[in-house]
Amino acid sequence: MQNGTRIWLQWLAMALTVTFSMVTGQYFKPFNVSYDHRALIIDGQRRMLVSAGIHYPRATPEMWPDLIAKSKEGGADVIETYVFWSGHEPVKGQYSFEGRYDLVKFVKLVGSSGLYLHLRIGPYVCAEWNFGGFPVWLRDIPGIVFRTDNEPFKEEMQRFVKKIVDVMREESLFSWQGGPIIMLQIENEYGNIEDSYGQKGKDYMNWAANMAVGLGAGVPWVMCRQTDAPENIVSSYSIDLHSLDAIDACNGYYCDGYTPNSKKKPVIWTENWDGCQVETSAVEKYGRFMVQEECSGAEDKQSVREKQRKSVIFAPGKEADETEVGVWNKMVGTPQKSAVLLYTSWGGRLPHRPVEDLAFAVARFYQRGGSFQNYYMFFGGTNFGRTSGGPNYITSYDYDAPIDEYGLLHQPKWGHLKDLHAALKLCEPALVAADSAQYIKLGPRQEAHVYRGNNSTCSAFLANIDEHKESSVQFLGQAYTLPPWSVSILPDCRNTAFNTAKVGAQTSIKVVDFESTSSAKISAPEHLMIQKGVPLVSESWMSFKEPIGVWGDDNFTVQGILEHLNVTKDQSDYLWYITRIYVSDEEIAFWKENAISPSLTIDSMRDLVHIFINGQLIGSAWGDWIKVAQQVQFKQGYNDVMLLSETVGLQNYGAFLEKDGAGFKGQITLTGFKNGDVNLTYSPWTYQVGLKGEFLKLYAVDNNGSSDWTNLAQNEVPSTFSWYKTYFDSPGGKDPVVLDMSSMGKGQAWVNGHHIGRYWTLVAPKDGCQETCDYRGSYDSEKCNTNCGKPTQIWYHVPRSWLQPSDNLLVLFEETGGNPLEISVKTVTVETVCAHMSEYHNPPLQMWSHPNYFNGELSASEMKPVMQLQCEDGYTIASIEFASYGTPQGSCQAFSMGKCHAPNSASILSKACEGRNSCKIEVSNSVFGDPCPRTVKTLAVEARCKPSSSLYAGVSDI
Numbered sequence: 001m002q003n004g005t006r007i008w009l010q011w012l013a014m015a016l017t018v019t020f021s022m023v024t025g026q027y028f029k030p031f032n033v034s035y036d037h038r039a040l041i042i043d044g045q046r047r048m049l050v051s052a053g054i055h056y057p058r059a060t061p062e063m064w065p066d067l068i069a070k071s072k073e074g075g076a077d078v079i080e081t082y083v084f085w086s087g088h089e090p091v092k093g094q095y096s097f098e099g100r101y102d103l104v105k106f107v108k109l110v111g112s113s114g115l116y117l118h119l120r121i122g123p124y125v126c127a128e129w130n131f132g133g134f135p136v137w138l139r140d141i142p143g144i145v146f147r148t149d150n151e152p153f154k155e156e157m158q159r160f161v162k163k164i165v166d167v168m169r170e171e172s173l174f175s176w177q178g179g180p181i182i183m184l185q186i187e188n189e190y191g192n193i194e195d196s197y198g199q200k201g202k203d204y205m206n207w208a209a210n211m212a213v214g215l216g217a218g219v220p221w222v223m224c225r226q227t228d229a230p231e232n233i234v235s236s237y238s239i240d241l242h243s244l245d246a247i248d249a250c251n252g253y254y255c256d257g258y259t260p261n262s263k264k265k266p267v268i269w270t271e272n273w274d275g276c277q278v279e280t281s282a283v284e285k286y287g288r289f290m291v292q293e294e295c296s297g298a299e300d301k302q303s304v305r306e307k308q309r310k311s312v313i314f315a316p317g318k319e320a321d322e323t324e325v326g327v328w329n330k331m332v333g334t335p336q337k338s339a340v341l342l343y344t345s346w347g348g349r350l351p352h353r354p355v356e357d358l359a360f361a362v363a364r365f366y367q368r369g370g371s372f373q374n375y376y377m378f379f380g381g382t383n384f385g386r387t388s389g390g391p392n393y394i395t396s397y398d399y400d401a402p403i404d405e406y407g408l409l410h411q412p413k414w415g416h417l418k419d420l421h422a423a424l425k426l427c428e429p430a431l432v433a434a435d436s437a438q439y440i441k442l443g444p445r446q447e448a449h450v451y452r453g454n455n456s457t458c459s460a461f462l463a464n465i466d467e468h469k470e471s472s473v474q475f476l477g478q479a480y481t482l483p484p485w486s487v488s489i490l491p492d493c494r495n496t497a498f499n500t501a502k503v504g505a506q507t508s509i510k511v512v513d514f515e516s517t518s519s520a521k522i523s524a525p526e527h528l529m530i531q532k533g534v535p536l537v538s539e540s541w542m543s544f545k546e547p548i549g550v551w552g553d554d555n556f557t558v559q560g561i562l563e564h565l566n567v568t569k570d571q572s573d574y575l576w577y578i579t580r581i582y583v584s585d586e587e588i589a590f591w592k593e594n595a596i597s598p599s600l601t602i603d604s605m606r607d608l609v610h611i612f613i614n615g616q617l618i619g620s621a622w623g624d625w626i627k628v629a630q631q632v633q634f635k636q637g638y639n640d641v642m643l644l645s646e647t648v649g650l651q652n653y654g655a656f657l658e659k660d661g662a663g664f665k666g667q668i669t670l671t672g673f674k675n676g677d678v679n680l681t682y683s684p685w686t687y688q689v690g691l692k693g694e695f696l697k698l699y700a701v702d703n704n705g706s707s708d709w710t711n712l713a714q715n716e717v718p719s720t721f722s723w724y725k726t727y728f729d730s731p732g733g734k735d736p737v738v739l740d741m742s743s744m745g746k747g748q749a750w751v752n753g754h755h756i757g758r759y760w761t762l763v764a765p766k767d768g769c770q771e772t773c774d775y776r777g778s779y780d781s782e783k784c785n786t787n788c789g790k791p792t793q794i795w796y797h798v799p800r801s802w803l804q805p806s807d808n809l810l811v812l813f814e815e816t817g818g819n820p821l822e823i824s825v826k827t828v829t830v831e832t833v834c835a836h837m838s839e840y841h842n843p844p845l846q847m848w849s850h851p852n853y854f855n856g857e858l859s860a861s862e863m864k865p866v867m868q869l870q871c872e873d874g875y876t877i878a879s880i881e882f883a884s885y886g887t888p889q890g891s892c893q894a895f896s897m898g899k900c901h902a903p904n905s906a907s908i909l910s911k912a913c914e915g916r917n918s919c920k921i922e923v924s925n926s927v928f929g930d931p932c933p934r935t936v937k938t939l940a941v942e943a944r945c946k947p948s949s950s951l952y953a954g955v956s957d958i
């Protein structure tokens, strides 16, 4: 080993973590935030900022510190969140800032970790959240029309936005008070629907911007997707009385072509979609086209704009005509009428965005003048309770984000982005010093952007936007090889620190299993036995039969079909519609003679209906304003027609949300009768809101003994519309806990009174998944899907803080006859870690901060790449399952040796890694010897993580 290298490795071992000075109490010395055309200006300094999206109610307060810490370690400067009005004001005038809605606590945690906060108040947030974040009572305010120049709406909106700003100011959380909040947002993606409101839309948008700035929060406001965000609004209350505009910002898969509407505003990307936007709406598609247009001239601006305009037609609540549907199908490739779907729905596939493409998009953004980028999401989390938006969005909001739903790192996504962020940070001095980049064309689809400061500071980005071919380019007299669809980052305009397509970070493979791998350690010896080989959550269950139809005194009867939300006020998903018809002998004879059955027809329905005749379930249908026709059989005499209408997440996107509603629209008729159709539309209907079990709060912990629970026998036939309950013990250890609900149908679940969400085992289509996922080329949601032919979601997160060691109450309401006896409680564990790195990979980014690097004692060419493997906290590398330095093939869990192989590979790795939580190994001949000169060698390793035994506890890395 060369001397320089040895010093370097020793230094690297010590420089494991960069520590930041922590400020407590007041989080920062008070500072001002402003901006110029280049960047946000924080305390007088331009900054290049990386932001991590975390929505506080999608995790528990107990999870927040770890999520924020992992975001910071991953290189985030800023945490971004929406504010969820429906959670903060569940009843008009009654604010709530408790538990998962303890916004102040969340903001303080961000501040105390030394990060900034971007608070997106909205208060319309979309967010795949129930009703886009609006409280459902809002639609009952007389004369209200949302998000337009409408006095009742504006009054409510202003009151709430002011409330949030006031709370933040009272708690001293704005930057000028020494708090973390550097930026706010008013409205959200309004530009997409503004046209639907004509001039009133424009007036509203101006009002919103003025109102927001007028609140005197003293930090800049942005408007996401608002190309006409106003300029020159003077904030009369602002602390230093300086003028603040609303900055229009971009969202989508790529934003590097984006230019704000004023030369005075910086380029801000509020939502970089890193995962699950599926069934892409037209708007998103065009976001993508816009970038392609910049890169390749694929579409001219006019046609893009024309299509964007057309995309507005597909707003919910407005039926598209056949031409529009045709256009839609062509564009989106999915037959869809009217609705714009934005997130994984029940019965959908799971999309994944490759990290090489995500890193490419981010690097391109900063390369081409961007200054603030937010990952939507950095942590997605869970839609607990009935907070999922709709129609029909799943409970998991994992989002394929760098931190997974349970709070574990999603590798290599997290690690590769961490490296990217470290490389970008190295460029920050040059990026902020230069007003703009020098552009150098390197080839037909290759380009460089060079940023120079006044002194010798220089950083450059070299991009190859060719989707297929690697490219060799000359830049400032040196040769560089650029993989297809990649950006190389050169912090000193000479040495490559990072390339977006070369992933050095490890891959982590998680298992969801009932074998508690943590049982060998930590606390609670009484729980050692629980998980081992006992998959079932419990063998002893009780059940309670939900009555079919009316069950309570608050039922009422009126003529005609009421709109679902008008009746339920969204206090429950469920609403019974019941009517009665008389069937004569003649009708029965008529059906027999003609061998026909009558049908029940509903013109239009969302989200789900169960159809019962005389108490018997005869059919169900689900969809978004679909027509339903169900064959029925009647007996002679009176027959009860009972419809259980259900919402599965209220609409969260589109114009005129308040008019969309739910349940049934149009006519409900019976066809096939002797004297023509029977029109039930104006019949007397009896209504019953919700379930009896909900009314009785069967899920509540303190509700023991009440009602008619009976023991469930093992051989009982699975029944529909049943409540089930049992008690279970927590798995030992700290690994995240999930319930495996794959034996169930559709319903809701509660643990210790906490509503863990809706569940549904709808299966994704068999086709449309790809065996391999090619990162190259523009991403779209059909590109890298998994989970075909399987239920969209079977695991449901139960946060550790909601569990006690034993006797946890699990209550379910099951609609379709699932089997609770097969539910199991499992843990999520990182069992396998892998990495694969070439001897020509870039050396670790810490090299750049080595004291000897800049004085020339260390040169980049001397530095070798270093592979790092790490198990989760509390785990150590127990064994090396595969190791080969040479020409190994394949990928994690399927590596194989190539022709060239250093025989000492496994022993070197075992020695360096086994028994440790993490290890680093240099990828070079000096470590392994040279098994095949003149061949490029790579190191592939697969290791197994096991719970640390006490033997290794406290052993630190070398």
Ligand SMILES: *[C@@H]1O[C@H](CO)[C@@H](O)[C@H](O)[C@H]1NC(C)=O
Binding pocket: 429, 433, 453, 454, 455, 456, 457
């Ligand atoms: C050049 O200027 C930047 C900021 O303008 C500063 O951060 C950097 O340290 C300077 N570099 C040198 C070599 O003086």
Ligand SMILES: *[C@@H]1O[C@H](CO)[C@@H](O)[C@H](O)[C@H]1NC(C)=O
Binding pocket: 550, 551, 552, 553, 554, 555, 556
């Ligand atoms: C339905 O409501 C009526 C009127 O309040 C009441 O008399 C009746 O008992 C209710 N039905 C049931 C099943 O509770």
Ligand SMILES: *[C@@H]1O[C@H](CO)[C@@H](O)[C@H](O)[C@H]1NC(C)=O
Binding pocket: 562, 563, 566, 661
């Ligand atoms: C809902 O109720 C309101 C007030 O009673 C009424 O004006 C409105 O028309 C109802 N909406 C529907 C779709 O029935």
Ligand SMILES: *[C@@H]1O[C@H](CO)[C@@H](O)[C@H](O)[C@H]1NC(C)=O
Binding pocket: 667, 669, 677, 679, 680, 681, 682
């Ligand atoms: C049902 O009755 C209503 C009111 O009379 C009428 O407007 C509607 O057209 C009828 N529907 C059908 C399918 O006959």
